[in-house]
Amino acid sequence: MAIPVFNSHGVEIPVLGFGTSQMGDCGALVANAIKIGYRHIDTAWKYHTEKGVGEGIRAAGVPRNEIFVTTKVSHEYLRAADFARMVDESLKNLQLDYIDLLLVHWPSPEKVPLAETMMALAQAKRDGKTRHVGVANFNIAMLEDAIRLCPEPIVNLQVEYHPYLDQTRLLAAVRRLGLAMTAYCPLGRGRLITDPVVAKIALAKGKTVAQVVLRWHLQQPNVIPIPRSSNPGRQAENLNVFDFALSDDEMKQLHALARADGRIADPSGRAPAWD
């Protein structure tokens, strides 16, 4: 089954992606993911998986223009010259002619003026190195600044989002701005898998816990989960989420799992004041 797309400012993004952090030499896993139907692959210079992602894309034998590839420039390289150099390095790692979506991985406005980084981000698009641009781990104020300062449209915000983390305010802003919100750590990096509330819903639906969690993301407009799995069986399981629906009550039960200590990615000195 072809994965549906979300349209953000005219950009079509497959609504379910495949994450590759902590995957190391991931060529064979990425090739398998594409062969079984994933069309949206998430990587970053920081993950050291760009090379494997490129290899996987070539090995899968699916035309390049049918795959949506996201990569990210790390927070140490947000000065204009560094940024441009890192985009070239990512393309070299990937061995691709272009990126589909280039993101700023984490903000660093105290060290580098956001205006400078946003000009560099736009320049990468204008140079044909990426088709689209966006940001990750920005709060609402930073996101609005980025949109104002970037001469090319910001189409995507990538942030952590799963049932243990309430992102109501951020998601409302993303929808108001017409962006896609990529949900990273959608399975809470595996923490959700043992949750009894999700397990009960999964049992009732004849689905797995991971499938219920990913379905919860997919039933929220603008949200695009990008689960990672190094296991081909679980890769397929995570893709098989388009043949059932959660009821309003089940969605509410999952939203009610949000808790104050639910956030996983919160690096001190890098994380902004979260909304």
Ligand SMILES: NC(=O)c1ccc[n+]([C@@H]2O[C@H](COP(=O)([O-])OP(=O)(O)OC[C@H]3O[C@@H](n4cnc5c(N)ncnc54)[C@H](OP(=O)(O)O)[C@@H]3O)[C@@H](O)[C@H]2O)c1
């Ligand atoms: N922008 C950012 O700052 C940022 C930060 C973090 C992550 N990300 C992106 O988001 C992607 C996803 O986040 P994540 O990798 O941190 O965590 P995740 O996708 O929430 O969870 C991955 C973990 O869940 C397990 N898992 C996957 N499918 C499963 C299933 N069906 N049943 C049971 N366990 C399952 C995986 O184990 P197995 O491999 O053994 O299946 C792995 O341990 C990353 O890979 C990366 O691309 C971005």
